[in-house]
Amino acid sequence: MKYLLGDVPIAIVSGFGDVAIMEAGRVLGAQGFLSKTQPLDWLADMVDRMPAGEHIFPPQSANAHEIESAQARLETLSVAQRRVLLALTQGHLNKQITLELDVSIATIKAHLTAMFRKLGVLNRTKRCCQFSHCSE
Incomplete structure (x- = not known):
């Protein structure tokens, strides 16, 4: 990014903390990534630091790895499984999902079993420890 504007530092200012962005x-040469959710005085302080060469990025944490891991697991879901997952996020019961997707209850249960296994959860509300560090 610097090759276009010389020594002018470039920062990404976003309302989303997307790890990929x-x-x-960072890879493309931005000087920093600032979150709109931070207090204005903090943002101003970070902007003041960049001309001196300081790079302003949130620390990479274990959470970033967990987010990438969760995203990778979601990408393993089939289209049908994603539809079931979307219905679950809306609080629908199995019977409601069967009506909405026009499939049998056995199909919904099969999708749920496969989804839970792929996503590393035990049921609709409880995560298992297969994919991350937890104390369960």
Whole structure:
């Protein structure tokens, strides 16, 4: 990014803390990634630091790895499984999902079993420890 504007530091200012966007900005030469959710005085302080060469990026944490891991697991779901997952996020019961998707209850249960296994959860509300560090 600097090759176009010389020594002018470039920062990405976003309302989303998307790990992929942060890393892309870092790789492409951005000086920082600032979140709109931070207090204005903090943002102003960070902007003041950049001309001196300081790079302003949130620290990479274990959470970033967990987010990438969760995203990868979601991408393994079939189209039908994603439809079931969307219905679950809306609080629908199995019977409601069968009516909405026009499939049998056995099909919904099969999708749920496969989804839970792929996503590393035990049921609709409880995560298992297969994919991340937890104390369960």
